[in-house]
Amino acid sequence: MLGRRIVVLCGALVSVGAAGGRARGADDGPLHIEAAVELAVSRNERARISDYGVVAASAAVEKARTAFLPLAQAIGSDQQHAYGSTARLPNNVRQFSVTLNQPLVNASAYSLYAQAEALLDAQRAQNVDDKRVLGFNAASAFLAVLTANDIVRAAERQFANAQANLADTQGRVDAGLTSSNDVTRAQVDLAGAAREVELDKGAYENTLVQLEFVINAQVSASLSPPTATLAAAERELDPVDRLARFALDRRPDLAASRHSARAAHRFAEEPLMRLVPTVGLQGQEATTSNSASTGLWHDESLTGTVTWTLYDSGARYADKHARDAQASIGDLAVQQLERNIDSQVRGAVALLVSAQSGYRAADQAAVAARKNAEESAILYRQGLAKAIELVDANDSLFAAEVSDTNAQYAMAQAYLNLRQAMGLDALGTELR
DSSP states (O other): OHHHHHHHHHHHHHHHHHHTSOOOOSSSOOBOHHHHHHHHHHHOHHHHHHHHHHHHHHHHHHHHHGGGSOEEEEEEEEEEOOTTOSSOOOSEEEEEEEEEEEEEEOHHHHHHHHHHHHHHHHHHHHHHHHHHHHHHHHHHHHHHHHHHHHHHHHHHHHHHHHHHHHHHHHHHHHTTSSOHHHHHHHHHHHHHHHHHHHHHHHHHHHHHHHHHHHHTSOOOSOBOOOHHHHHHHTSOOOOHHHHHHHHHHHOHHHHHHHHHHHHHHHHHHHHHHTTSOEEEEEEEEEEEEETTOSOOEEEEEEEEEEEOOSOOTTHHHHHHHHHHHHHHHHHHHHHHHHHHHHHHHHHHHHHHHHHHHHHHHHHHHHHHHHHHHHHHHHHHHTTSSOHHHHHHHHHHHHHHHHHHHHHHHHHHHHHHHHHHHHTOOSSOOOOO
16 A cells, blocks of 8 residues: 555656646757757857957958048138227138048058958957857757756656556565565665656756757757767767868867967067158148138148158057067967867867767667666566565666766767867768
């Protein structure tokens, strides 16, 4: 009687947990990893922020270009004098002038314009990398949900096995074939299985929340396992040296770092460019009219200007030294990132190879544990095994299935990590 009450209680707990979970849309269809990545790139604020970074860098290039373009100004005035003034001045004087300044030689502007263009190239490469990393974040969150979901399914199977074992044990006790202690042990196993189901469901809901945050959309359907990615993760890898060389040519963040270093060198060239005189041309047309005359006075002029700062208290040389140091820092940052990329690829290859071996071992262990659980149940019904052996076999099966699931998706995650280290996108199955 007590055993049946525990079965009902544990079943109610599992049912409540399932009912309290997130609703799934039956007509939405399963969510694929490709759709999750696309949602993240199109809806996550980080992608839009990166896009605006490119817009800002483009505007900086436009501003730097103005140093080569003419500047036109129009100035007008209307001067009123009081009637009866003793001064011999016209009562009303109007003036209007248009001035056009055209730079002819501005050496510093060339360096600043080259710097702005290099920074724009760097921001564009960074924009590609930002969205690429965002795609990997979505893929990783997707795999985490699948892992948690499979663990919940394993826990539910463990709970179902515990229910069946308790029913069998109760029947054997009623028939006088075993002691009541076996029922107590089965009841403890059932309660532990029910608790495991609820804990795993909570972990699953947490991973789902994280996925929804990354893709900025609610997941109202089940997730489709990425079979292509899982299959690609099991393939044999190319030589690590070849993969590392490919990464150095492919990584957009490395391209961004190289462009930033180039921009720093262009910026370091600017201070000495101030030694070159600045040459410009100014044209002006002025018109004056007053109430004392019916005519208009016109004045046109064309002026050439040369500005040469002979001594600026050493400011240009101080700027040169500081900017040379920043350019050297940029070069060292590129070198460090190149070495880091090489180590990332080699480390990712080592982890993927290890994960592949671990998955094969875990899969074999799951097959053996499943067979052991089935055989233990048969032997217990025949009176050839003890209740503790049945409980241990059920627990071992759950542990093996969890390890198998973790190993499979850990291998898939290691594969994604290698793709990320090589500069590839999250979607795809190739490794060049």
